[in-house]
Amino acid sequence: MKAADLIAFLTGKMSMTDLYQPAVIKELLLHGGKRTKAQLASALAQYDLAVQEYYERIVMRWPKITLTKHGVIDYERRGSVFFLRMMPENETAREEAIRICEQKIQEWVEKKRSKEKAPEVGASVRYEVLKDAGGKCALCGISAELKPIDIDHIIPRAIANKNGKVRKDGRLIDVNSRENLQALCFSCNRAKRDTDQTDFRRTAKLVRDGIPDMIRAEGRSPDVRQLQGPRLGVALYDKLIEEHAELIAADKPGHKLEELADMAEVIFALADQYGADRQSLLDLAARKREERGGFSGGWFYSGDS
Incomplete structure (x- = not known):
């Protein structure tokens, strides 16, 4: 394929649901x-706040599938390397293709900004x-030490009115009001759709049986x-996630x-939900360990060779 084919694809055939395709081509x-999967993931990360692992998955989905279908790129599993099939043969054509990619990316960024007219959340409010x-995701409970934590708008900014207001609990509030903000890890935040208005904040939680009396003893x-x-x-399932984090x-x-x-x-309490007391669960664990072993040996199975 020639440079003209790449230009024709960029200007005519490329249909974008996000900026991934022009960013990969650029x-x-x-x-x-020629670039590896990790290198392309790093390039995509320049345009968003996600992390390397997230964008490696992204690279292997929409850009790889779509660009391979159109014959723009090839992918070699050995080394996880992408190849541009439509590589321009001269510097002028290459620079023109880069210019178009940058233009497409900028157009997408501006389009996204126009949908999010409300100002960004200030640093003090984020804090x-x-x-x-508690530095944890409100949905899955994972700590900020393990995954980046985003500040999510419960009522999305995309549906704010021209004054930057949204309706929550029957009242009009500023879209960046603290009561409209929650902490979500990057995975949960990206799984949450733009139209989703679920408030995942935990304002209450399960505590050990003796905690209420201990609080009363303090007056x-x-x-x-x-x-x-x-x-x-x-x-109990929510508590298990919390304790795991x-x-x-x-x-x-x-x-x-x-x-x-x-x-x-928490596990013993869950076992009770399914009709097994503490000792019954321990007996079951002992039987399974005798039949199949435990997990302390460190055997990691990745398929048959």
């Missing part, structure tokens, strides 16, 4: 028509939202209610053991 043009969330009046049945089951974030062996003990208590 990166290949800038480096002799307060992250502080309130305070805890606002508590006792969950049972399916509602308790849901709360705290286990991963713990930085000392003693702290990790404390979190493991908390996880074990």
Whole structure:
């Protein structure tokens, strides 16, 4: 394929749902028509706040599938390398193709900005939202130490009125008001659609059985209610996610053991939901260990050779 074919694709055939295609082509043009998956992921990261792993998945989906279908690129699994099939033969054509890619990217950025007319959330507000969330994702509970945490608008900015207001809980509030902001990790935030208005913030949580009495002993009046049945089951699953995130974030062996003990208590409570007491669950674990072994050996299975 010749340079004219690439220009024709860029100016006529390329249909964009995001800026990925021109960004990938531009990166290949800038480096002799050859880049690895990781290098292309790094290039895409320049245009968004995601991380390397996220964009490596992106590269392998829409840009790879679409550009391969149109015969623009080839992909070699060995080395995870992309090749530009329409590599221009002279510098002038290459620069023209790069210019068009930059123009397409800028047009997409401006289009996105026009949909998000409200100003950005200030740094101090971001800090307060992250502080309130304990530095964790409101949905999956993972710590900011493990995944980047975004500030998400519960009522999306895209549907704010011309004055930057959105309707939440029957009231008009500023789209960047703290009550319209929640902390989500980059994975949960990108899984949340632009029209999704779910508030994932946990304003209440399951606590150990003795905590209410401990609070009362301090002279305070805890606002508590006792969950049972399916509602308790849901709360226990949420608690397990919370404890798992705290286990991963713990930085000392003693702290990790404390979190493991908390996880074990939640697991025992979940077992009770399914008709097994603590000893029955331990007996089941012992039988499975005798039949199949445990996990301390470190055997990692990746398929048959």
